[in-house]
Amino acid sequence: TIGKIPKKLQRFFKPLKHHFAHNAWEHFWALVMAITISHGTTIDRLTKALRGSTHRTNHGEFLWRTIWDESLIMRNIALDMLRSLRKKKDRQLFFIIDETQTLKRAKIMDAVGTVHLHSTGTYAKGHMILKACLYYRGITIPWGSWLYVKKEHARKLHLPFRKLTELAAEAIATATLPSQFTVTALFDSFYLCPPVVKACKQRKWHYIGVAKANRNFTVGNVSRRLGRYGRNVLHNCGRWHSIKGLRTA
Structure with missing residues (x-):
């Protein structure tokens, strides 16, 4: 499962962090990692790849409501x-x-x-x-x-x-x-x-x-x-x- 950004990928994510508020940033990188690793297409499947993840509805709210x-x-x-x-x-x-x-x-x-x-x-x-x-x-x-x-x-x-x-x-x-x-x-x-x-x-x-x-x-x-x-x-x-x-x- 995914709990943090691997060191080898920190260079990829670091330039993007300032585009997000703190809570939104946590959702963004976690979902990107989950999509890459699990090849899932639904929020329910993606959240299963995340360690200590919040409820899937919170990730859905991020995609629906967050302005970025x-x-x-x-x-x-x-x-x-x-x-x-x-x-x-x-x-x-x-x-x-x-x-x-x-x-x-x-x-x-x-x-x-x-x-x-x-x-x-x-x-x-x-x-x-x-x-x-x-x-x-x-x-x-x-x-x-x-x-x-x-x-x-x-x-x-x-x-x-x-x-x-x-x-x-x-x-x-x-x-x-x-x-x-x-x-x-x-x-x-x-x-x-x-x-x-x-x-x-x-x-x-x-x-x-x-x-x-x-x-x-x-x-x-x-x-x-x-x-x-x-x-x-x-x-x-x-x-x-x-x-x-x-x-x-």
Whole structure:
């Protein structure tokens, strides 16, 4: 069971402590440790891994009521890890964007709607979440998450409606990454659109996206079918690049 922060992990947690009140801090590090070790997904299972833990409802209250900037904390962790991994000769950093679906069984929950599950090809009730991560020297580092709220739900919750592509563009525009890196954004065909491309250009980032062969591509004011044009470009001036290794941190 978990009773305190191990010495080897104190460097990881120490920079985050000032973001929390004392009681909230005890809940935070304990739950993070429990999630990492037990791979549990419910408060009841997580608290069983904690030594001398308070009742599970107290941990639930922490997640529900305590005010703390989880996005800022995640970015701080990512930047700290990035700095520890940095080597002068390795300047290439990838910023990866994609969406995921989380199923929800609760009948009453904000912003729950019908989502398409890519893994099964079926529809179900849940949340759509935009995810961003960093990829550097073979290691994947979580960067941020943004909940997609449909227009009808945004109106009820008094929130501004933003499309998934607009959330992706905002994620790129607001990413505070060290200037020592050369950043390339990676995304699929859904995000290869004017808002995301514009955000990449404003940041002076390279970007790599997947586009369907039937899409049109304008070159020199001439519209061309991407499938045919792309094959010729790759044949004439394409270059192979490899990204070695894949580990999650």
